[in-house]
Amino acid sequence: MPSIGTAKWEGDLKSGRGEFVAGESIGGNYSFKSRFEDGDGANPEQLIGAAHAACFSMALSNMLAEAGHTPQSVETTAKVTLKLLDSGPTITKIELTTVGTVPGLDEAAFLEHAEAAKAGCPVSKALAGVEEITLDASLAG
Structure with a gap:
């Protein structure tokens, strides 16, 4: 089953604005300020982080269950770093x-x-071009 995301941008880069929808009901607004400064709204890197955290948590939970250790929970944060390089804006690091x-x-x-799970989740594989993906994993308590 394919997953669908859509986005629409209006105007130029710095003063324009956009709207996105993931699936049928997850949506938000984004702008230059929300992406490259500290403005209100979302940005694509947050969506990538959420997708990576969700995929990783599911993959890890599945691996643990298949090994006979069904987790009560797996909670993951993905911090996505976007840097302005000479070649343009680039995601340089993801910290799981x-x-x-x-x-x-x-x-x-x-x-x-x-x-x-970090190596095998589909979103990790899709993000293989990111220079550095780190993992800090621990058990609660």
Whole structure:
């Protein structure tokens, strides 16, 4: 099943504005200020971060369950860094931070599964061109 996102931009880069919709009901506004400064609204990097965090959490939960350790929860944050390089705006780094609540699993095993999820989730694979993707994984408590 294909997933659909749409966006519309009106005007020039600095004074224009845009609207996006992910799926049928997730939407927002974006602008130059929301993307490159501290303006109100969303930006594409937030959407990439949310997609990466969601995909990674699902992949890790699945791997843990398949290994006999069904998690109570896996909570992930993806911090996406956009830098203005000579070649233009570029996503240079994504920092994944995940905390799992997994009864009966030790930290080393959790980290092993987390590394596998980082390498295997479809969004991680799609973001393979990002120079650096880091992972800080730990168990709750």
